[in-house]
Amino acid sequence: MLPWRMVIVGLFYCCIKTGGAQHQAKALFPAASRIKRESETAVNPTFQDSFDDVHLLFEILLAGVHFEHSGEFSVRDAELASLRKTRNLKVICEEVIPRELTDIYQLISDLSDHPGHLQQDDFERTLLTLVYTAQQMVNSTVEQQRDVWEESFVSLYKAIKQDLTGTN
Numbered sequence: 394m395l396p397w398r399m400v401i402v403g404l405f406y407c408c409i410k411t412g413g414a415q416h417q418a419k420a421l422f423p424a425a426s427r428i429k430r431e432s433e434t435a436v437n438p439t440f441q442d443s444f445d446d447v448h449l450l451f452e453i454l455l456a457g458v459h460f461e462h463s464g465e466f467s468v469r470d471a472e473l474a475s476l477r478k479t480r481n482l483k484v485i486c487e488e489v490i491p492r493e494l495t496d497i498y499q500l501i502s503d504l505s506d507h508p509g510h511l512q513q514d515d516f517e518r519t520l521l522t523l524v525y526t527a528q529q530m531v532n533s534t535v536e537q538q539r540d541v542w543e544e545s546f547v548s549l550y551k552a553i554k555q556d557l558t559g560t561n
Contacts, residue, residue, distance in 0.1 A: 421503050421515045422489055438489065439514045440482045449478060450517075460486065460525055482521075490522045497522065497545050504552040511556045519556075523549040 441447055457469035466486035468474035491497045500522065504511075511519065526549060530542035 421500060421507065421511075422491075422518050438481055438484050439517060440478065440485060441513060441517055446478065449473075449476075450482070453479065453482065454524065458486075458524065458528075460492075460528055464492070485518065486521055486525070490518055490525060492525065494541060494545065497526065497549075501545065501548045501552065504549075510559075516553070516556060519549060519553060523553065 440450055453468055453470070453473050456473055459467045459469065461467070464487055466483050468479055468482075473479060491500055500519070504519065523546065526542055526546040530539055530546050533539035533542055
């Protein structure tokens with residue numbers, strides 16, 4: 394009878410520890426859990442579900458993407474833009490990734506405090522935020538503004554590099 398009690402107590406302890414660990418983890422992209430728009434993946438949308446999706450994302454980024462001032466996201470290649478999978482990317486880019494510098498700096502701060510490797514969806518969103526900051530850096534007309542976007546770009550790049558290599 395004693396071993397069963399130990400197993401039950403052990404399972405109970407694991408459940409408490411797991412729940413506590415999940416509660417302590419801060420969401421890097423809180424907007425992912427509160428999508429405003431109706432979509433196929435309304436809660437916590439992701440783009441990559443397979444290795445083919447990784448190739449598709451690479452192809453889309455090579456073809457060119459554009460973030461409008463109005464918040465709209467577009468893919469320059471009409472064929473790629475018409476794909477169903479690209480709609481998920483559009484939702485992520487328009488609704489999930491941060492667009493304001495204060496939000497991007499908060500993300501950078503959260504990334505520096507994040508223990509271990511990023512989850513796949515957090516890595517994907519950090520990469521897309523890096524793409525957004527690169528575009529803002531290039532499109533900035535004021536040198537001071539360009540320097541601020543450049544600093545955020547470099548910080549995001551370092552966070553991604555650290556996640557991939559496991560070093561600073």
